[in-house]
Amino acid sequence: MTEFLPDDQELFASQLKDFVPPDSFDAHAHLYRPQDAISALPPAAENEQGFSGWNEYCENLELWMGSLRPSAGLFFAIPKPTLDRKPANQFIxxxxxxxxxxxxxxxxxxxxxxEEVEAQILAGKYSGFKVYHVYANRKDTLQAEPQEYIPEWVWELSNRYSLAIMLHMVRARAMADPINQSYIREHCLQYPDAKLILAHAARGFCGNHTTEGIASLRGIDNVFFDTSAICEPQPFEAILRE
Structure with a gap:
């Protein structure tokens, strides 16, 4: 069932409408089947059968954005340990x-x-990879180092075919963590044709972490940042200054 708060349209009209361009591109979004969902997702994003596909995505955004909803985007499955990834990826x-x-x-x-992953890439359907900490082989995955859940062959394939890697960093201090900094620098320099996307403004939910650590990536040309789920200006300002 589709729902929205009564003030959503007013908020968009008064605060965002003049800023949002037509035909924008959503740089970070998920589509999913009922069995792929996680408990934190709002039922309003789904149809009566529990699916949240392209049509549901468009319909929900049009409720408050109207004709200014994104016309395209970068989509991927929702990572969770129990996910049946093959059909979830195919659904996208x-x-x-x-x-x-x-x-x-x-x-x-x-x-x-x-080898199987490369075959899927060669089929021409994917623009890159989504990696996630829940697939690290440890209990406390929120403290996992990047190499624990990003196999080296992901970098090799991304470099070979000029693909993107979407990375939601973990560890307590995110971009301010020296281990994350070293890993990103070393791999971006080693694999210059790979395109690393640091999700959520380099996981800038605490803006100070991005502000403190972003200079460590200075001079790297193949690292990018998306704006997903960040509502404060601090991490974006830090990124733009660099």
Missing amino acids: LSELADQPGCRALLLVTPEDSP
Whole structure:
């Protein structure tokens, strides 16, 4: 069932409408089947059968953005340890099959076969990879180092085919963590044709972490940042200054 707060349209009209351009591109979004969902997701994002696909995405955004909703985006499955990834990844492709402006990322784990993954890439359907800490082989995955959940072959394939890697950093201090900093610098320099996207303004939920650590990436040309779920200006200002 589709819902929205009564003030959503007024907020968009008064604060955002003049700022949002037409035909924008959503740089970080998820589509999912009922069995792929996690408990934190709002039922309003789903249809009566529990699916949240391209049509539901458009309908929900149009309720408050109208014609200014994004016309395309970068979509991928929702990572969770129990996810049946093959059909979840396929669902993304099927939903975007008639949306040429959209792009899809392939959710991968260290347990995947690099040969099978490469075959999917060569089929021409994916623009890169989504990696996530829940697939690290440890209990406290929020403290995982990047190499624990990003297999080296992801970098090799990304470099070979000029693909993107979507990274939601973990560890307590995110971009301010020296381990994260060293890993990103070393791998971006080693694999210059790979394109690393640091999700959520380099996981800038605490803006001070991005502000403190962003200078460590100075001079790297193949690292990018998305704006997803960040509502404060501090991490964006820090990124733009660098």
